[in-house]
Amino acid sequence: MKFALAALRARAGFRAAVLPAALPVALVLALAVSGCAPQARDAAGSAAGPAGATARGPVAACSDGTAGKLPLKSEWGATTSARPAASPATGPATAKTSGITLPMVTPAPTPQLPVTVTSCDGTAVSVTDVSRIVTIDLYGTLTEIVHGLGLGANVVGHDRAADFPEAAKGKVVTPSGHDLNAEAITALDPTLILTDTTIGPLEVQQQLRNIGIPVIFFDPARTLPGISHQINAVAAALGVPAAGTELNAAVGADMSAALAMVPHESKALRIAFLYVRGTAGVYLMSGPGSGADDMIEAIGATDVGTDIGLTMPFTQLTSEALIKSEPDVLLLMTGGLKSVGGVDGLLKIQGIAQTPAGASRRIVDVADGSLLGFGPRTGQVIKALSAAVYGATP
Structure with a gap:
């Protein structure tokens, strides 16, 4: 691949370099290549953007590790x-997580497209259609964020780590461990793929990009101060930046309540x-x-x-x-x-x-x-x- 995979893997730490290697990995690729990219549609499924619309942005999907992150x-x-x-x-003891609910923006926001996004690999990606989104990372973070932004109905495929109830309607595209299945992804006719370097093989994402599907790599780091940045980055890439601000407010309230109850x-x-x-x-x-x-x-x-x-x-x-x-x-x-x-x-x-x-x-x-x-x-x-x-x- 043309971009600096080594640097991205280093930022992903264990998730990119250790865990996938430690687990059984088997992936057979049979990629159906089409000469045409999927037709651009808006969130309702119609042609994307008014005539003469220009891309907004660029929006940064990645950062230097500090930009946009909230001091906890x-x-x-x-x-x-x-x-x-x-x-x-x-x-x-077992942490009781079964009653946990996903903070969610309601009503669902209307994406303002097109948007130009600078992917973490340095590629400028034009987002013109978010009606059929596939979200794939090792821990289900991107799937969770898109649902939290109120656009969960647009997620047609996701990784197996997205185990919260709202994700049940999407199709799992990593049926064998955490390896990407290109056929499972292309069968969903995605208009946008959100991913990072915690899952792979990374060559699969590049192949999907090569056949005309917009693929955005986000920051692979997972930290508490980085949550707000990740939410804002995904929201901006989907053309709903205000929803990012709203979701961060709800997440911040939950975080404050949780930290306040930690015993001394x-x-x-x-x-x-x-x-x-x-x-x-x-x-x-x-x-x-x-x-x-x-x-x-x-x-x-x-x-x-x-x-x-x-x-x-x-x-x-x-x-x-x-x-x-x-x-x-x-x-x-x-x-x-x-x-x-x-x-x-x-x-x-x-x-x-x-x-x-x-x-x-x-x-x-x-x-x-x-x-x-x-x-x-x-x-x-x-x-x-x-x-x-x-x-x-x-």
């Missing part, structure tokens, strides 16, 4: 003065996030830049991987490092915990039982599609995670 505490009103005292919690600890809990897939032999500990570090710090705890000096977002788990790190709590995705046989199975992994968390069975799990998505539901996820860790009522 000042913008979201996080305070510690009114936070409750922590209550003791023992034994395993005289000594911060030490939490280690473990990414495990027993069936695939994957056992990793998170560190700086994993996304889990932001979520752990948001609930007033210390990210063990960062604290012991790990330099990568995810590092191969060793019993020596785990025992030395002395975590009070082990945090896992629900699917990962299940893959090793639940809490009892996890405790059989060398080193786990020798930690304070293992000795007290302080194992907390959270739904796979929730913890690292960093989409509009994140404030509510923090609230559920805090309740599970501290034994409070969400």
